[in-house]
Amino acid sequence: xxxxxxxxxxxxxxxxxxxxxxxxxxxxxxxxxxxxxxxxxxxxxxxxxxxxxxxxxxxxxxxxxxxxxxxxxxxxxxxxxxxxxxxxxxxxxxxxxxxxxxxxxxxxxxxxxxxxxxxxxxxxxxxxxxxxxxxxxxxxxxxxxxxxxxxxxxxxxxxxxxxxxxxxxxxxxxxxxxxxxxxxxxxxxxxxxxxxxxxxxxxxxxxxxxxxxxxxxxxxxxxxxxxxxxxxxxxxxxxxxxxxxxxxxxxxxxxxxxxxxxxxxxxxxxxxxxxxxxxxxxxxxxxxxxxxxxxxxxxxxxxxxxxxxxxxxxxxxxxxxxxxxxxxxxxxxxxxxxxxxxxxxxxxxxxxxxxxxxxxxxxxxxxxxxxxxxxxxxxxxxxxxxxxxxxxxxxxxx
Numbered sequence: 001x002x003x004x005x006x007x008x009x010x011x012x013x014x015x016x017x018x019x020x021x022x023x024x025x026x027x028x029x030x031x032x033x034x035x036x037x038x039x040x041x042x043x044x045x046x047x048x049x050x051x052x053x054x055x056x057x058x059x060x061x062x063x064x065x066x067x068x069x070x071x072x073x074x075x076x077x078x079x080x081x082x083x084x085x086x087x088x089x090x091x092x093x094x095x096x097x098x099x100x101x102x103x104x105x106x107x108x109x110x111x112x113x114x115x116x117x118x119x120x121x122x123x124x125x126x127x128x129x130x131x132x133x134x135x136x137x138x139x140x141x142x143x144x145x146x147x148x149x150x151x152x153x154x155x156x157x158x159x160x161x162x163x164x165x166x167x168x169x170x171x172x173x174x175x176x177x178x179x180x181x182x183x184x185x186x187x188x189x190x191x192x193x194x195x196x197x198x199x200x201x202x203x204x205x206x207x208x209x210x211x212x213x214x215x216x217x218x219x220x221x222x223x224x225x226x227x228x229x230x231x232x233x234x235x236x237x238x239x240x241x242x243x244x245x246x247x248x249x250x251x252x253x254x255x256x257x258x259x260x261x262x263x264x265x266x267x268x269x270x271x272x273x274x275x276x277x278x279x280x281x282x283x284x285x286x287x288x289x290x291x292x293x294x295x296x297x298x299x300x301x302x303x304x305x306x307x308x309x310x311x312x313x314x315x316x317x318x319x320x321x322x323x324x325x326x327x328x329x330x331x332x333x334x335x336x337x338x339x340x341x342x343x344x345x346x347x348x349x350x351x352x353x354x355x356x357x358x359x360x361x362x363x364x365x366x367x368x369x370x371x372x373x374x375x376x377x378x379x380x381x382x383x384x385x386x387x388x389x390x391x392x393x394x395x396x397x398x
Contacts, residue, residue: 002028005112005140006104008097008127009033009059011047013168014116014143017157019054020164021142022114030108031056034100036093037065037181037238054166060104064096065181065238071096072311073182073241077280078225078328079304080288083312086258088277090182094123095316098130105137114140119147122263125314133317174200181238183245183254183274197257197271204249204273211251211345218247218341220283225332227280241276248275252346263313279348283339286350291334291357303327 005022009015009031022029031051035044044061051059072092082088105113113131117124124144131137143153150156158168175188184203191197199207221229227236235243248254254275262268289297307324315321337355341348364370 002026003112004028004030004057004108004110005114006101006108006110007031007056007114008101008116009047009051009056010116011043011050012116013154013157014118016050016054016166016168017160018114018116018142019051019056020161020166021146022140023055025140027112027114027140029056030104031059032101032104033059033061034093034097035061035063035065036068036096037063037242038179038184062100064093064100067096068093068181069237069241073277074226075307075325075328076277076311077227077284078332079307080281080285080301081304081308082281083308084258084260086256087260087272087312088182088274088281089308089311090178090180090185090272090274091122091126092311092316093180093182094126095130095311098127098134102131102134102137105135111137112140113137114142116143117141118153119144120264120266122268122314125263126316129314130317177203179203181241182277183272185270185272187268187270191257191269191271194259194269201271202255202273204245204275205252205255206250208252208345216247216251216343217351218244218279218283218343219338220280220341221338222284222287223336225284225288225329225335241280244276244279246275248279248343248348249273251275251343253343253348254278255346279341279343282348282350283341284335286339286341286353287337287355288335290353291337291355291359292331293359296331300328300331 003026005027007015007018007022007029009019010033015031019029019031033039033044033047033051039047048059048061072089072095076089076092101113101115105111115124115127117127124141128139131139146156147153161168173188175186175191178185186197186201186203189198191201219231220227221232227240229235230240230243254277255271255273257269257271259267259269292300303324307321307328310316310318310321310324334357336357337353339350339354340352342351363372
């Protein structure tokens, strides 16, 4: 009997190559497409058809956009952080793809799992680390294997499929576009060569000449750090993010050109668009910075950065992530209120905050009035600067 293997399948060239390649290695190939919110039903059907015509024993489609919201997006928003202060970890859906693939492996009672990642990118690390964290599985990586025998991987894959009688799309894709519920990542062509991205690279965001002429206001309500309504309408989860992606995208909000420091040590340049996340982070931060103490805000920034770094770099299943999320969740107990966000071309700005938990002191108003005396102010300043003034007194005399 052929060995059963689960292949995370997208329908693209790399995973299309993997099916007949694995069949040649005497595997019984079971394919799985995990929809993380960026693929319409019609395209899912085409992916199914492609897998079966390439020789898959069975193909399954799974939609995990709700899990993406609860397991990735909610803590991301609560972290208030971005990788290298720019990137909202749109790659995080890979971990859900691995989880679903492992589920299928266990159902089929097989220890063999495959993916179509190359040896040049970050995703191979996210896939391999996650698989190893979830069990003792044999990881088969056809694309990395053929890199040992050819420098032109794409051409090799195309020739291989054609030789076996399979159709290969003759359409040249200018860009590699990865889209999910969180947003879209665009790379390739002039983006890779550090030149200005062309108008063809816009996916979720409109181009500047298409922006609405009037600004738009959004009222976003939170309860314990979680969104509960948009403009007084109860809307949460994937539906909320799709709505905000559409509204924010019309103003070009959340589009950024980013040259990242990748896990493997190379510079990776791409464009990403995340209108909904940008708006939610803007609103959440405005509410949070008004409600948390100065020390909470300070430490939470460090915790949030650590969380994003772990998730970006492939360590989603590292126990520390859960420890960090426990802190983040606890920090949200009082983050309840309403934020008004104004949208204008390329910009989301929180303009008002309403909450009974805002730390408004009865002792004074910043730069306006206070109950403490002049002598108390002088004493405070003298004491808080004591270390610096002592250093100056000693070293300036030398």
